Amino acid sequence: MTMLSIEMVRDYLRVRRAMGYKLEGTESVLRRFVEYLQVMGADRLTIDDALGFATTQGGSARSQALRLSAIRCFARWAHTLDATVQIPPTGLLPARPTRAAPYIYTDAEITALLVAAGDLHPPLRAATFSTLIALMAATGIRTGEAINLDIGDFDQEVGTLTVTGKYGKVRVLPIHPTAVTGLNGYLRERRKLRPNLECPALLISTTGRRLTPSTVHPTFRGIVRQAGLTAVSSSCRPRLHDLRHRFAVATMLDAYRSGDDPAVVLPILSTWLGHADPGDTYWYLTGTSELLAAATARLQLRTSIRPDGAR
Helix, strand or coil: CCCCCHHHHHHHHHHHHHCCCCCHHHHHHHHHHHHHHHHHCCCCCCHHHHHHHHHHCCCCHHHHHHHHHHHHHHHHHHHCCCCCCCCCCCCCCCCCCCCCCCCCCCHHHHHHHHHHHHCCCCHHHHHHHHHHHHHHHHHCCCHHHHHCCEHHHEECCCCEEEEECHHHCEEEEECCHHHHHHHHHHHHHHHHHCCCCCCCECCECCCCCECCHHHHHHHHHHHHHHHCCCCCECCECCCCCHHHHHHHHHHHHHHHHHCCCHHHHHHHHHHHHCCCCHHHHHHHCCCCHHHHHHHHHHHHHHHCCCCCCCC
């Protein structure tokens, strides 16, 4: 039997489906990939074999890219079990994706972004963008939701934010005490720098007005460059919105590591993010190596315990 077996595919699918994915098309691709490797006499998963399979099965360039993408996600999981498994790099096939791949920031990269934002001039600009980045990383709210916040949406006494999302839907989020402290510090700073300002917006520009997307995104790209962050591929670049992806992945990782039931945490996370359907949240739970490894460990633990509690 080759290193990559039907049994491994079944284990992988079980892990991903436990996270809420359906993967009907993926199952077919991976089963055919196993058969392909067996015919080729391959004893491990390599980039060359993955590319060979993806490009020799017919179909459009887009179909080939999707085929390779399915193998890539599986390879990330398999690599956590066997370091000899090679992971096909993103952008290997030329078909353009229909959706940007999320960039999952590390803790060190978040710190680097905050340091770079703190170096902006003048001081109000530095304070505003540091607060914007920290707030989005800590809460997972959308960029538009963050810049549309008013001072009155922040209740410092009870520690909540009232967020108006898509289609005017409103949700109240309890925020961490450190976030409360950070927002209070920012409000003190803006009062010191603009003492007579009457703008209701929570986050303001150097002109004393509400931030706008046309200002926010170019500034953030400059912060990314200053922080030394680079694109993973043409479709995976550090974006402000990816702080939301990072929050979702970190939340599910905490659930797995603390022993909480992911099936219970997911609907709560979905509500927190402002999604009408938990299915909309799955896109944010990109199959990072850490998340897949945590899901695998939990599944292995559950399957190793018999109904009577014995192992």
